[in-house]
Amino acid sequence: MYFGVITLFPEMIDAVTKFGVTRRACENGLIKVDCINPRDYTEDKFGNVDDKPYGGGPGMLMQVQPLRDALRVARSQAPKDTKVVCMSPQGVQLNHSLVTDIHSWGSVILIAGRYEGIDERVLQKEVDLEVSVGDYVLSGGELPAMCIIDAVSRMVPGVLGNIQNAQEDSFAQGLLHFPQYTRPEEIDGMRVPEVLMSGNHEKIRNWRLQQCLGRTYERRPDLLKNRVLTKLERKLLDEYLQEHDF
Numbered sequence: 001m002y003f004g005v006i007t008l009f010p011e012m013i014d015a016v017t018k019f020g021v022t023r024r025a026c027e028n029g030l031i032k033v034d035c036i037n038p039r040d041y042t043e044d045k046f047g048n049v050d051d052k053p054y055g056g057g058p059g060m061l062m063q064v065q066p067l068r069d070a071l072r073v074a075r076s077q078a079p080k081d082t083k084v085v086c087m088s089p090q091g092v093q094l095n096h097s098l099v100t101d102i103h104s105w106g107s108v109i110l111i112a113g114r115y116e117g118i119d120e121r122v123l124q125k126e127v128d129l130e131v132s133v134g135d136y137v138l139s140g141g142e143l144p145a146m147c148i149i150d151a152v153s154r155m156v157p158g159v160l161g162n163i164q165n166a167q168e169d170s171f172a173q174g175l176l177h178f179p180q181y182t183r184p185e186e187i188d189g190m191r192v193p194e195v196l197m198s199g200n201h202e203k204i205r206n207w208r209l210q211q212c213l214g215r216t217y218e219r220r221p222d223l224l225k226n227r228v229l230t231k232l233e234r235k236l237l238d239e240y241l242q243e244h245d246f
């Protein structure tokens with residue numbers, strides 16, 4: 001999987017290329033992350049890449065020319081016809097389905113804006129999709145871009161120790177994840193649920209599924225709205241709701 005990142009702060013992207021499973025993925029050649037800095041391509045003699053918004057208003061905007069030329073370089077380094085995604089609060093909400101789609105592309109160029117955003121003409125001419133990580137405003141698109149790099153990389157075979165992890169990730173099943181415990185069995189008067197130490201794999205599987213269903217019902221009922229429950233799932237959820245006085 002290829003990621004091209006257009007960013008004024010390439011050193012920020014070290015957070016995914018120099019740590020954890022994504023670092024190992026880079027070292028193993030499973031993913032490649034290139035950073036292209038618009039400041040290296042500005043024609044402004046003072047090195048500026050931003051200017052005031054027409055029509056007035058607070059802050060500055062990133063100008064077309066440095067972004068356009070940085071994108072040209074990014075496209076030349078990326079596989080042919082690589083799609084361009086701009087991180088923006090005006091974008092479609094990032095979710096498991098969109099992460100899966102981006103993974104299926106095999107490559108993506110991510111624009112991480114700064115200041116108040118970027119000139120609309122870049123969006124119109126160069127960008128295939130605007131993507132948002134949530135309904136709030138950040139200081140830059142780098143953290144959102146790294147969310148995409150991390151989430152998409154986890155889907156690349158070999159990046160995670162056991163492919164099952166990606167498939168078991170919460171949203172891969174369309175449900176929230178079950179609660180997890182590790183040693184010791186008891187601490188501060190809190191015990192690990194007995195079922196998890198029973199060695200009965202079917203009971204453990206059903207308990208975990210029940211917890212997924214119950215948690216999703218309590219915290220993200222929207223995820224259950226279009227889900228057709230199996231007979232077992234319906235039974236487990238009904239039990240959970242009774243036990244929790246719903």
Ligand SMILES: Nc1nonc1C(=O)N[C@@H]1CC[C@H](O)C1
Pocket residue numbers: 087088089112113114115116117118131132133134135136137138139140141144
């Ligand atoms: N929420 C978000 N999801 O993706 N990106 C954002 C976001 O707030 N971006 C900032 C807006 C102006 C600045 O350029 C960067």
